[in-house]
Amino acid sequence: MKEITAKEFKQEVLEGGKVAVDFYSSECPPCEALAPKFEGLAELYGDEIKFIKIFRQDNRELAESLDVNGSPTVIFYNDGELVGDKLSGGIKRSDMISNLNALLPEQKATEIKNKIKPRVSEYDTIILGGGPGGLTAGLYLCQAKVNAVLVDIMLPGGQVSTTHKVSNYPGFVDPQPGFMLAHYMSEQTKICGTKYKVAVDVTLVDLENKTIVVDEFETIKAKKIILATGASPRYIGVPGEKELKGNGISYCATCDAKYFHDKDVIVIGGGNSAIEEADFITKFAKKVTIIHQFDKLQANKEAQEKAFANPKIEFVFDTEPQGFEKNGNIVKIATKNMKTGETATLKADGVFIFVGMKPNTDLFGDTLETDDWGYIKTNEDMKTSIDGIYAVGDIRSKKYRQITTAVADGTIAAISITKELDS
């Protein structure tokens, strides 16, 4: 692996054969998450492929000329030609490997795969999921000197990272951008000393044996596991929804609202997330139409009052979408009035869906006791039906799912574990 500057780019990269280039920055958590993976892969593939690092802040002109606008960004070259994917953000080892393998003959790629040595590590506690619940558990465990590792398939932060503004987390007078709150939480836990394995693939979770496998080669064993994998947006489940996801239909206003400047947008849902996010989308969009299945919104009074007072927001009540279709850049939504049975077609430049969440429990099979909606049941100490396995945050069966309640669950699980390990 070699660090270069823009001056050496031509010689080292363009004339360098097969090359992987990592543009990184300082004070960049996703760059820190990538660094050990990049280094490990450099050791593995180093005989065949050159691994180059470039400090983006000092080589901005070069980065911009290559359309590299964020850190980390990894790009691949084969004999001077840009090939493969441009990887950025929380870069997974598996995505790096598929791009590196594409540079090599199949046999060579298999040879390298066979060289990968399995690794086993042991901790007191594994925390699966780095949202507010998992991060708080990590903080308390670390302060109690419990050896813990936090594992996340993405970068830490959870749903908070994609929330536009959080105004109800105690301690902040002004509403906080969600990604900043997530960043503060993550840094506090990391600086304390909890180990992070983030932007990884979790390929196996064996709750009975308290073992997980990460990136296929790393087995992590522990005495306790905290499940904190949170929840994901629920699909409506009508024709066209899955096909248009990311191409006309979005589940994240923070991520995508900016693409709808001066456009017509439809928001589906009537709870807090739908109403608050619709209000946020009006910062960009010309008009936001909220389609809701009932004749009243479910959001709290404050959010409702704000939305009703917003001149850019219109409402279509008692109505459910029946299907989505895209015509050029326009999304067509077939709707049905649930009271009159009347059908209609609405059109918009984009659709945002906020119709609730579902627990991220797929990896755990049916090993744990859950409620009728699939949320994991726990006792007061956050213990699940399997000894040594805890569940915290949105994944847990409970009435209210908020950052504060996830943080409280994480606290309780960590204290409970600390006491058990001490005794």
Ligand SMILES: Cc1cc2nc3c(=O)[nH]c(=O)nc-3n(C[C@H](O)[C@H](O)[C@H](O)COP(=O)(O)OP(=O)(O)OC[C@H]3O[C@@H](n4cnc5c(N)ncnc54)[C@H](O)[C@@H]3O)c2cc1C
């Ligand atoms: C649009 C929106 C706005 C919101 N606004 C507010 C608000 O203003 N105030 C408030 O209090 N609450 C708000 N919430 C709710 C709040 O964000 C959640 O209650 C809270 O984030 C739950 O925290 P958590 O730790 O349980 O899980 P999450 O935040 O869901 O985090 C779970 C983590 O687990 C990871 N993960 C998932 N699967 C796996 C796996 N298999 N292996 C490892 N890791 C995995 C995910 O990548 C993620 O990082 C909002 C939610 C949404 C969607």
